[in-house]
Amino acid sequence: MDIAHRLRAALSPYWESSALVIFTEDCTGRPQKKGGAEAIISRVSIAELDALRTPLTGDRSGADGAAWRGEAVFGGELRPVLAVSSPSNALLVLSDPQPGQASGTGPDPQWVLHYLWTMAAERIREKVADAPPSYLIESRAASAERLRVTAELVDRHSTTLETLLAALRSPALADAAARTAATDVAAKALVGLRTLSDRTTDLVEEPVASAFQRLREDLRPLMNFSGIDVQFVEPPVNGRALPGEVAHAARAIVRGLVLAMVDQQGVRRIRTQWDCDGVNLLVNVRDDGPGELSATAPAVARLVQRVEALNGSMGVDVMPGWGADVAVTLPLDPPSRPPADIAGWNLGDRELEVLQLLAAGQRNRGIAAKLHISENTVKFHLRNLYRKIGASSRTEAMALAHSNGLR
Template identity: 55%
Template sequence: MSDSLPTLPGADLASHMASVATAGLRDVADRLHTALQEVWPHDALVIFTKECTGRPRKKAGDPLITGGVTISELDALRDGASPGLWTGQAVLGGLTRPVALLGAGTGALLVLCGPRDPVVADGPAHTRALWDVAAACIAHLVAEARPDYLRESRAATQERLEVTAELTDRHSTDLESLLAVLRGRNLDDATARARAIDLAADALIRTRTGGDLVVSIAEEPVVTAFERLRSDLSPLSRYQSLQIQFVEPPSDGRALPGEVAHAARAIVRSTVLLMREQEEVTRVRVQWNCDGTNLLVSVRDDGPGRLNRELPAVRQLVARAASLGGLLDLEAIDNWGSRVEVRLPLDASQPLEQLPGSWGLRPREIEVLRLLTAGQRNRQIAARMGISENTVKFHTSRIYRKLGVTSRAAAATVAAEAGLR
């Protein structure tokens, strides 16, 4: 690199870092791309991180390049990348192109496609600094599991559909190649069979690898998710006088969608910190369970029982659960302790208004039915909706009549069968 290249002023680097550090998940790639153009010009930029389950690819730059980048290509690049900066030729967007790769301690990968000569003497070092900020920012936003991120992550099924489409296309190509060999007349039977076996074996390996990749992006084993939570909370019990008891979920429990795992950890972390702020709390019990349909989270303390739903921190927890169609219930008893119970559905539910046969329910009746289906009692529904128990009874009677049932259990069954969670 020429010594005559200028050095990026410290103020400019600080400005770029501030821009990247304050980015959201939707615009972090664009901001990083803009900042790096003044340091290390390139045609396109791609970020790949399995932590962000909704959209593991974040792209900026030339759409003719970014539009063709596949998850499988990025996964192969990350597996083959060295720990530091790597430059060379690699397949990206279906073509072999010059690239520069940078990993991160979070496991994320940065790909610069078509990198040109740095325009500042310490371009690679500045690139590393900006990328470290971006990677840390992404990891923080995912771990924080804000309601807007959780809603977007659950709704962003297109990314997973694209991965499935990639695998389908590849599988179709493999089958066509296999059929071409079997139908060919230029090979004898033994040669054709040997070649067909080789093609089928390679295709099977690629299909299984691709399937594992889709699952690893979309889901997290429930035991693994719980171990990460235990690791997150270990400093509280290690360096402070707070005993945290963990009740692990069944080892054979259903894997959690990524956004559910992120939300559950964030809710538990925030709940434990909130409980710790009360006087006289010495013990917190954290339990996860899975009934096959929902992740069930319970957090209890032995404190004075003074938590309430009106606290801003508690409202934030309720919003996190609600963003995934879940429910959070808080019960606090003076001098006995506080209990937070959370139910997070593992599958995205279809809004009742969009389901066939919504029975002409009004919005308030739909919400009552949704809470009733989740197992909430009249008192809990009244507290959640800010209405009286008599009003809840009035709504449930109208719901029974419209659904043609005579009991809570029957109403919940009808709603659940229709897809309401």
């Protein structure tokens, strides 16, 4: 999705910037959308983006697009930034922001920024809600990989910092004041590291109870204005945490089912329930309508595709005159696949390098920069490796690479 580049181009007459980054938790596989200077956007971290949320969270108008302008660490360096929130809790950050040429003659630049960013954030939310199965497969692979890498970093740095703390606390050392100061610094670094780990885990895992609460909030407008009694049966609070893409897909599936049920005549009550057996998320949605919900209707068929993309199953039990009962099972773990012999793909050395960077989430521009080749050369290698591995798209190539151990 090139929404970051398009938004930056649309804003350029009113706000010039060296880089633009969108941070949204709706996209579990790629929470960052970036455009601008590669030297900046390639170094932006989730910790930096989280820090930029802080001056916005205390503003009660944050849901309406609160903005903060100042200096902050962004892309590994202290630089001027402009951060803007959105109703969907997405974050927009411009680095080195300066009023553009149209700022003195056209509409108010701040109004333009708020208007375009609100539309872009809502568009991202809509795209994810209507995501094809291929996106969900890619999202699951990317989420699992991000969690694995973060866990490795946490283990390594935690060991280093804990060893440092043990040494500095040793009574055999002199200069107690220096030891105390160093201990405080190391302890803060350790807390920060573990906070980063927790934050990254939150992007790929969500407690089942909080995921269900977000569903209630999503359906609140329907409850308020439709006159239909939407009932919720809470899941166990101690159930296994849900992978991010499972939680997001489950909410989208329930929303879709509720809307399909509301379209029937005579529906007065809808009951939705989640449960978790440690292996699957079990979803049940039931209405008291005429029992006319069809499993082959386009709206329901699209939901079946979302379920099958996560290797799940959905059954629709229709009882004329009594209503419909829909049961959905979503596995919490991806299906295991035996590793294929990558050598059988007969990739050249450069093609393999391109595929590895593609599997790591790099776009064509980033691959070209890392390999010191042109973007046209990257496209040439991609066409060849698509043919060799039997992929018809970038997403399918990423999924094949992930399933065969390339990260």
